[in-house]
Amino acid sequence: MKAVIGAVASGVAGEICGVGLVVAAAWLITRAAEQPPISALGLAIVAVRGFAIFRGVFRYAERLTGHNVALRAVADLRVRVYETLVHQPKYRDADALKRMVADVDSVQDMLLRVQFPTVIALVSSVVSITACVLVQPDAGFVVATGIVLTATVVPAAAALAARRTGKLAAHAALTEHTLDLVDGARELAAAGATEAALEHADLSADAVHCLERRSSRISSFALAAGVLLQGLTVTVALSLAPNEITAAVLAFATLAAFELLMPLADAAQRWVELRPAAQRVTALFDTTVHKRQNVGFTLTPGTTAVIGASGAGKTTLLAALAEQQPEARALTHDAHLFRASVRANLVLAKPDATEEQIREALRQAALLDVVGELPDGLETVVGEGGHGLSGGQEQRLLLARALLADPPVLLLDEPTERLDGELADAVLDAVFAARTGRTTVVVTHDTRLDRFDRVVELDGGRIVYEGEPQCRSEPGISWSGCTSSRQSDGWDKRSPSSPCSSSG
């Protein structure tokens, strides 16, 4: 808080020096014209030179302290956001998390480009108005009116213009059409539909252009209004001045005071642009803590396949299981490779892992050769900006990390999705061998279900089958001697029913 006041105070001091410089110079000149003894001008001469030097110095101090304050605030916010996110498992989506990081950064801009300039402009305007009122109350009142009008009309128009251009619908349509043109380019070309899609996209580009033209009308009006109000205020103030010195002081003070308001238009525009991000950050702190779900099936030692069409609720089931089982470790689609060495990424799972255990985990994930070929072996930095691994290599590294943790319950969400058939089979076999006697749940699209001990099939968020793989009825096939099949009405509401319970 002290630092904030310091930043604002130096900002105000800088602005006051700017106004003071022209006012002192105006007073000096008009007073000199009356040809008084030179001693009468001494103070004004010192003031002119002092203001000239200190204006720059104060501005420099303000910019430095302001940035320091903003960076400190963002550092605090980062810690707070992190601690909030830790306790909110519903933030799993990588895109949402990335957006949150960008949102936190925009809070810095909110401070530096909106809040500080606004406070500084308003405080120094008030000081200037007070000075004018002291010099000549009538004229001071006129100046106050002009400044208040300008300080409302100009920023409001700027905000309105920014809102116009920021109209999301038009931009969203353009983005959508552009994505279609790029990501669907080959299909458009193959279908001979590129021209039609381009015409479509041109229309949305036109819509954006139209918005921009309208918003330029508003912001140009705001600029002209500022010029007009400034000039007219000076004119009216001059008509009320009783002598040359007062006239000069009033005129120059007014001209300079209006310049103080210039940052307000920019601040208003930024405010419109940054507000949604700042609101998202605030909303994060307000969200209630996620409630635990009760999963309607029990974990059994051995290997369980979770199958079902996309959207059947497999990933949700896994997340619920992970939360219910504190000792469970999950490898899900949101698993992240940190910008750190291969070793650091691995031992994250088990800080006290021995060299032998690390090698064993890499071997099980069929990654030992790959790591051996990396420029710095285990010490090679991977992750964003690090050494690039292929999609399949990345997936196996994440799998190796999960295996290294060697948890009593391991949950794997399509662990071999990005691997070729043969390699996928080999890796899964190695995983099963390593997990003998422990609980492993695998979400899979694999057709070879017979290698699993148990199958859980989901459809529309419900368990439609739970039992041995052989007993699962395929359309047109019937098995005899199977009794464990069951129909349930939603896995998230049922209590455990299987006798071999290992859930806690």
Next chain:
Amino acid sequence: MNPARIVLVAAQGILIVVQAELLARAIAHLDPLVLPWLAVTVAARAVVSWAYSLHNQRGAAKRKADLRVELLRRAESRPSGGEFATLLTKGLDALDPYYGGYVPQLTAAVVIPPIVLLRLGFADLTSMVIVLVTLPLVPVFGALIGLRTRDVTERQWEMLNRLGGHFRDVVVGLPTLRAFNRTEHQAGVIRTMADAHRQVTMGALRVAFLSGLVLELVCSLAVALVAVPIGLRLLDGGMSLEAALVVLVLTPEAFLPLRALGTRFHAGAEGLAVLARAERVLAEPRPRRGKTTTVLGEIRLDDVTVTYPGRSRPALHRVSLVVEPGERVAVTGPSGAGKSTLLHLLLGFVTPDSGRILVNGVDLADVDLHHWRRELAWVPQSPHLFAMSIADNLRLGLPDASDDALRAAAHAAGAEEFIAELRDGYDTVLGERGTGLSSGQRQRLALARAYLRDAPLVLLDEPTARLDPRSESAIVTAAESLLVGRTSLIVAHRPALRALADRTLHLHQGRA
């Protein structure tokens, strides 16, 4: 140079001088008759500023609109849709401060100071000389300090990036940290890294802000340098008050355009960078369009080799293949074996580095691809669904298809049922990239699209990859009826789909 802009800037310069003149007269003589003229001048200035701003902003908007249209025509060769969409929306917005602020300010910095200096010269030659001498210090110091700070900041940039990127890395990796119970120490690390980031940034800013400090000092010291001697000369009666006031009003006006240029320099650099990016895209050569036409007949690949840029191993190596009309060929092999490349060759997306592709004896390299592609229907591995209605998505290759044909195609592809369950049926508008549909449903829509196209050559690229067994069998049934009486190449990993083919081509590391 833009003549309208120059006229408007010159008008502004002249009005600034006139306003200064009237202001000085009003103060020096306390003459109320001057005030109406002052008001008129102010109004004229407002009108000119309005016109000037409108002209600049509209110019910027127009330039952006033109670029968008031009760039959209290059969409097909872009690698990433998201990045390109950002360039077209947020990216081009950097041109607003460039064309709307920096470029006009450049004109103002050239035109206005001479006008102001001229009037200063008439009022008081000494003051004009002082301004004339100090004025060049603004760009000179600006450039000198700018260069120095750029060196410093560039050196610190990498470090800043690393420190700043840490928070992002940790937050995006949060689910992983949580999964391994490793969340507790990170808050402290985030704090330490953020503090380190702050210190490095402040170090860079201390230098970077110096240019601002020097510019402020030059401008305000110039005012002081002009005002104090004038005051002393007034004391001797060596100058009129009116002339002195004109000098005092005009001195800062001479500096203003250059200072404003300095503050807009950064925005200008950003705009230039965006412009360079856009121009790089526009400068890329466009594929040549062939002239001859051909219809489907025998397809012959003759010793075809394809190597993608930046790869050492060819995607296809001397592959020869003949597909007779009506034949169904399955293409198998591990991923990276060149299966999709084979289809892309026939589609004309890639061209052979050596060897030829002959259709009906005509080299595909000479064929008008637009025309040739009417002969084929393609179901890619992960079909793109467009942000329009389901019906429009299906009609992609055949905009005039009747509603009956549409239904028949959806039925054949096994898509009818789930389309009927959607809120608006065939008129349901899909979200970005077809959000809300499962992979199986997307594949079925892509198959229906292929049906509707009713082309003699069908290219299927692993339509059942990543599908669960039930969706897979539905797709295989749908594909079976699509292939009846058509020539086809089917990239297939799983046996069910492979069974639809007459023969199998196995690829390994780009070789047949």
